[in-house]
Amino acid sequence: MSPGRVSTQAICANCRYLRVTMDVGQKERRVERVQFETDRQRVIGDVTLPPEGYQSRFSDSLNRPDVTFIPLVNAEVSSLMGGDIERRPFMVISKSHVRVAYPVDSAPPASY
Numbered sequence: 001m002s003p004g005r006v007s008t009q010a011i012c013a014n015c016r017y018l019r020v021t022m023d024v025g026q027k028e029r030r031v032e033r034v035q036f037e038t039d040r041q042r043v044i045g046d047v048t049l050p051p052e053g054y055q056s057r058f059s060d061s062l063n064r065p066d067v068t069f070i071p072l073v074n075a076e077v078s079s080l081m082g083g084d085i086e087r088r089p090f091m092v093i094s095k096s097h098v099r100v101a102y103p104v105d106s107a108p109p110a111s112y
Helices: 058-063
Strands: 006-011 017-022 029-037 041-049 069-079 086-094 100-103
Touching (some): 041 058, 041 086, 058 100
Antiparallel strands (some): 006 017, 017 029, 029 100
């Protein structure tokens, strides 16, 4: 595998996350599908978290005072009033605009 590529190590069948290994000297990470709601939009995307231990919970990333924006990959943005879904490979969402945030209950598709 070439440097910088992500390889899938395991997909937890009964969980909401995908375990990945980064081939750039980083520790193992997991990707969790989450949903955010702002005043006007619903944003669903994947956040990258440590597999266990310190800062491994989704709520830990939301509560970090030194982080103002949450990076998301494979994001879907839609209006709370309905309409089309706009897909983005990467985006960040400002924590100050988030009204509700929670993990999505279903496991991500195997294609991620």
